[in-house]
Amino acid sequence: MDLNIKNVESNNNCAPERFSGQNFKRWQARMKFWLTTLGIFYIIDAPSIPDSKEEPGRTHALKVQKEQDYLCHGKICSRLEDNLFDIYYQIPSAHDLLYALEKKYSTEDVGLEKYHMGKYLDFKMIEGKSIIDQTHELQHLVLELNQAGIPIHEKFVVAAIIEKLSNSWKIFGLYLKQKRETISLDDFLVSLQKEEKTRERDIILKPPSSDFQAKANVVLGQKPKFKKKDFQKKSNNLGPNQKIKKDKSKVECYVCHKNGHYARECFQRKGKKGKSFEGQVNMTIGGDSTASRGEPESGGRVTKKDASVAQVCGQGRVDLKLTSGKVLSLHGVLHVPSSGRI
Structure with missing residues (x-):
């Protein structure tokens, strides 16, 4: 019982x-x-x-x-x-x-045969999914075609799987294509499984990137956030080779205590020499050995280049001896008690 x-x-x-x-x-x-x-x-x-x-x-x-x-x-x-x-x-x-x-x-399964054939032809493997699982899905479609009376040869199944591999598996598929010996479906699935396990192990053992190592002990602060309405770009209307001009009218020199220039530009500064003129090329300016002066005539005041006023001590002629041996005579030269020229 x-x-x-x-x-x-x-x-x-x-x-x-x-x-x-x-x-x-x-x-x-x-x-x-x-x-x-x-x-x-x-x-x-x-x-x-x-x-x-x-x-x-x-x-x-x-x-x-x-x-x-x-x-x-x-x-x-x-x-x-x-x-x-x-x-x-x-x-x-x-x-x-x-x-x-x-x-x-x-008779209705005859229409399903075309449906299964279309699914088989349109099947494509994708990234991010196990290659073995996708291969089993393709094998399931092959079995459905076999049951529908459409047998598919094993060699054709292997070639179809290789062609349907995703982009990251194309090199491995090319390697299998170049093999001269015939590979069975079971051996092909074993090769895919070994390759997938190897790739998974390489991902686990892959060292972190250099950027991650450099930031291991660094605390990153938040960057300041600017609101669009508070942050406005200022334009200075300057060209690529233009410089910002500064107003020196209110600047006071601490050497001569006069306005209009900085102390580094003052002629009365210790060790400061006057600027030479472009017309003084090939000239010698010095003592009596190279220049002679006429009789001075005193009287009046003059405004110098630095906007200061000086008393005229005399007026006369100055003879300058050039390095070429010639003499250059300057008439009406004013003499003032200053280290600079006017």
Whole structure:
């Protein structure tokens, strides 16, 4: 008794899913396996036994056949969805029931064949997902095509997987293409699995970048945020070679205590020499050995270059001896008691 219960439970575990109108060939194959384990699949293709009252043995065989057919018919109907059960349970025999289902839904699988072929051709592997998982998805599409009566050779499957690899796997795929020996699908999947494990290990063992090491013990502060309404760019209206001019009218020199120049520009500063003129090239300015002065005439005041006023001590002629040997005479030269010139 216990053995029979265990057999019934194991047979129920082999039962296929309920048929909803799709993937009929898959459901048909599973149904055949299940009915075979139950020992009643033979009744579908068994020839009918004519009824004869003269032969009691034939009558008993006919009774057993009807019981087996009724049991097989009930098992098939139990694996149909409710909407299909309401349509097909009225068909009396198991043979006629399977024939009606095959006639109806095997023709619809022809359209699914084109659908599966399109999915197979459009399949592309993407980054960020396990290459093995994506390969299994492609193999599943191949199995669906095989079940639909479209067998695909193993070599073609391997070549298709190589062509559908993502960009980061293109070099590895090119390496497999250049191999002269034929590689089986199982060996190809093992190679993909090894390569994926190696890449995962390299990512784990990869050292951090130099930028990260440089910032290991550095506390980065937040940069000041400027609001657009508070931050306004000032323009100085200067060209690329222009300089900012400073007003010296209010600047007081701490050497001569006069306005208009800085102390570093003052002629009265100790060790400061007057600026030479462009016209003094090839001239010598010095003592009496190179220049002679006329008789001075005193009187009046003059304003010097630095805007200071000086008393004129005299006026006369100055003879300058040039390095060429010639003499240059300057008339009307004013003499003032200052180290600078006017």
